[in-house]
Amino acid sequence: MERIWLKNYPPGVPHDIDPDQYSSLTDLLETAFREHGNSPFSVCMDRWMSYKELDELSKALGAWLQDKGLAPGSRVAIMLPNLPQFAVTMAAILRAGYTCVNVNPLYTARELQHQLKDSGATTIVILENFASTLQDVIEHTSIQHMVVASIGDLLGPWYGRWMTFAVRHLAKMVPEFELPLAGGRTVTPFKKAIAQGRHLSLKPVPQTLDDTAFLQYTGGTTGLSKGAVLTHRNIVAAILQAEGWFTPALASIGDLRKVNSIAALPLYHIFALTLCLLAIRQGSHLTLVPNPRDFGKFIDVLKQRPFHMLPGVNTLFNALMQHPMFKTIDFSSLRLTQAGGMAASEGTAKHWQAATGSAMIEGWGMSETCAIGTNNPVTQTHFSGNIGLPLPSIDIAIKDDAGQTLPVGSSGEICIRGPNVMTGYYQQPEENAKTFTADGFMRTGDVGIMDHEGFTRIVDRKKDMIIVSGFNVFPSELENVISTCPGVVECAVVGIADTMQGETIKVFVVRNDPLLTEEAVSRFCHDNLTGYKRPKYIEFRDELPKSNVGKILRRELRSNK
Secondary structure, eight states: OOOOOGOOOTTTTTEEEEEEEESSSHHHHHHHHHHHTSEEEEEEEEEEEEEEHHHHHHHHHHHHHHTTTTTTOEEEEEEESHHHHHHHHHHHHHHTTOOOEEOOOOOHHHHHHHHHHHTTTOOOEEEGGGGHHHHHGGGGGGOOOOEEOTTTTSSHHHHHHOOOOOOOOIIIIIIOOOOGGGGGOOOHHHHHHHHHHSOOOOOOOOOOOSSEEEEEEOOOOHHHHHHHHHHHHHHHHHHHHHHHHHHHHHGGGGGGGGGGEEEEEESSHHHHHHHHHHHHHHHHHHEEEEEOOOTHHHHHHHHHHHOOOEEEEEHHHHHHHHSTTTOOOOOOTOOOEOOOOSSOOOHHHHHHHHSSOOOEEEEEOOGGTTOOOOOOTTOOSSSOOOOOOEOOOOEEEEEOOTSSSSTOOOOEEEEESSSOOOSSSOOOOOOOOHBBBTOEEEEEEEEEEOTTTTTTTEEEEOOOOEETTTEEEEEHHHHHTTTSSSEEEEEEEEEEEEETTTEEEEEEEEEETTTTTTTHHHHHHHHSSSSGOOOEEEEEEEEEOTTTOOOOOOOHHHTTT
């Protein structure tokens, strides 16, 4: 196919990338550790970690994991926020020859149980703050080994000990838990696993670009999340694609090891994860923000030192601008404001540029594409309202339902093909058959139009997916859960426009118990759904609109909401 978008690439951006320059993602990590050893990798709560420390700590934890006798390719879950322990654990898992399964730390027991069961994870590294949730479900999973981290483990001997004490006993953010040891299960503190691993040797494991690196879970159209199988090739390709695209924005800095990227988005999310790995490839450093919802402290972090890359979602930029201390931030070093995860609004973009002098550059991608797909040129000086051009080595086609490519200017489903696109969903052959076209494109569910310059604009969503602050929410999952609430006969979930979150969730409920209240439904959702999946609005109805075959018509509910 003709790649009409290449003529609009900024100077210096390659048309294609070559993942084969590495034998695996692990090879990329090992190379980075050798080349950048003495450079800083991250800073968190004013405590720095160098690439040498990341190398040594991940090597020790990797050796400890191997000593547990895990089979090659075993799935190891990571249930950690943006702390230094995340990168150490991720690198350890990959270097030991295993597969990373990223888990949202705020998952409810129901959500955690499904992901652990579906992935077949046998080991988990978890922050103690969330261990009580694991306790509730562990008997229904294959977990045998549990590594329990404390917030201060890698924050220095004195400050770290104080932070752990404060979180446990002053803030009382660690619910009581007792992880069961029946059936040979083990529980090991994170620091103890590191200490034991230092006396072991990390054994080299043969890996190829076609081996699985991550199972990245995303919303499921059937009501259950699915694991996108991301290979070493997929991840390496996404890193190189991002690097090639961002080059013009960072060129003025010169030495990329001086680049400071703000990691406020959660590292378990594919957007932040890919940018974390890009930092490792370049030898630049990350400023880790464990709780970006505390905007006062977040702004304090931004004021501490110059920063060059600020990735975020529309809601994050909005919330920052509304804080009274926002105007005290120095944005003179900012080279790239990268928006993704959800649609960026023109109003937010204009206010951001006026306040910071930095144009908001919008991109589009999915967990299934390692967050990479299309992006506006980073040389852009204004907000475009479209999702930009395909990145290097990526083909975008607009197709009809039969899989035929439509002419430029036609509206159809956005389909993507490239080395960053997943191999499929884990153990979902029927879903995979529907997801890929005969010529190897992945259907995205977004409806768009590509113009004669190669820029694509999203005009609709083919799926019923709702995007809340950058997180995908599938109505079927929520409906499956809410339908089990006592007193609910049936329900339907839709997304409605929201200036802060992009979209928010509304549920329409038919009840057979007149005493059932909105408060009761809300409380049930709170107990069974993680925060971004909880409905903001609940409306009772006598009946729901349906087709002649009995299918609930969400589109009518959306139009009459």
